[in-house]
Amino acid sequence: MDGRGPMIISTEDLWLIIIAIAMGTMARLLVLKVDYKQYPSYPNGVLIHIVLAFVAASIGAVAIPAIKSNNYTAVTFLALAVQNFRDVRKTERESLKDLEETEYTPRGNAYIDGIAKTFEARNYFALVVSLASAASMEIVAALHIGIMFQVVAGVIAGSIVYQVISRFSKGKSVGDVAEVRLAEIKVEGCEVFVEGTFVTNLAGTENAQKMIEKEGVAVIIEPSQKHSAIALHNFGQRKAILFEATRTLGAKRYNFTRKDYETGRIIILFVPIVRDLEKLIDVVKNTPLLESVKKSHAVLRSKAVED
Amino acid sequence: MGNERSQRQTAAIIAVVTLSNHKIVSAGEAFVLEAKNEEEQQKLTLEIAKTVKGDVTQLSNGIYLILRS
Known part of the structure; x- marks a missing residue:
């Protein structure tokens, strides 16, 4: 032995x-x-x-x-x-x-x-x-x-x-496939727009309009490549991004995610408890791309060519 | 269209606050309230919204809807 x-x-x-x-x-x-x-x-x-x-x-x-x-x-x-x-x-x-x-x-x-x-x-x-x-x-x-x-x-x-x-x-994160930046919020009556894109019409009271205009934060996520939008537009992925953002900064009231079909952009809007814009950008960029929504672009392309 | 049904954050109309010039044919399960003037309409809308923790939207004809998801 x-x-x-x-x-x-x-x-x-x-x-x-x-x-x-x-x-x-x-x-x-x-x-x-x-x-x-x-x-x-x-x-x-x-x-x-x-x-x-x-x-x-x-x-x-x-x-x-x-x-x-x-x-x-x-x-x-x-x-x-x-x-x-x-x-x-x-x-x-x-x-x-x-x-x-x-x-x-x-x-x-x-x-x-x-x-x-x-x-x-x-x-x-x-x-x-x-x-x-x-x-x-x-x-x-x-x-x-x-x-x-x-x-x-x-x-x-x-x-x-x-x-x-x-x-x-090691997986990818949102920042790897998209540009993330802050965006301007515009309240017109009970409608809320972010850089011209309609987000909600639930700002029916003066309180809501003031709160969204003064305290609201909006982030635009622009896919760097067209096929990245497939993953980013996924409902689960958007929920994950919104979750990470509201978990980090808190959410006083209102939270919305919107897809802009024309440009492929994603909009996240909410009223945070702590207004730290730098942290907001960081957290959105670092949100992981979910394994369940990831698609191989190479495979999709070859399949399309074969068909 | 995608799987919109499961993804939609549905909201129910809790109450409708109108003025005397508005005609409500049917309100379903919503609670309908008629205010004397616009000032009272806004006040009532806010009070109900606060009570039910709902969101408010105003239609183009001036009717206020209180919704809760």
Whole structure:
């Protein structure tokens, strides 16, 4: 058994498990963003995700030593982990749906689906990174190279796999496919226009007219390419943008999104609690392009040519 | 047209505030109120809108509608 007893864990295996768990958990921590979206910014949310990452990394870390000790049933642990992560997605989805009625504007099902999928995928980060880390350490150990080199190999392999996966799973944001700028609001009687485009006629009272004119903010999102409008015009995508904007600045009253079919522009208008225009532009630009609305322009084009 | 039905943020007409010169044929389930003059019409509209937390729109003939989504 190369000095490794079947009953008592060897120092090499212990190092392997510790390093692999550490790499896997760290990979999850690095993608646990507390950014403009402020999610999950609350302490309990962060704790839940760290603990889940630790569990995922542990499964990945012990898989290699388990297989090495002829315990092939260890592979079933991976299947168990996948099932567990699916539950994470389901729980996340249910939890976000429960919160829908308490938000300034709803996230919408498309955005919730995207967030839940991301949380599931990020647990796989921890699992795959720890698995790669453990495998590389095992390969180095098989070459009878010292423990320090095994640790270094584990860290390097884990880092490389993390880089590859995080680059692969990184999505685009609204700012990547469109120009975002502030726009002027014009109130004419009970009708509200943003740069000549009709938005609503619900400003029937003087209070509403004053509030929208003085305190309202409007943003125009212009797709940089014509096909980008397909994703931006999507109802779920517009809801997600409005949600991020109102969540960051608050919403005193009124919120509208409008599509301008002629120009392909999207208009977002609302009355915020905090009037921070710079932040508004940033948050709209950084709203993720939802996975469910993304279309491959190249595929669409080739299909059209074939037809 | 897209999936407009599921995407539309529908609003129901809660109340209609009219003047004596307006003719209302049928108001459905909406509550219809007739004001003495324009000043009272605006006042009543605002009061109802505040009560039901609704939005207000004015038609070109001067009738106020109070809507709630």
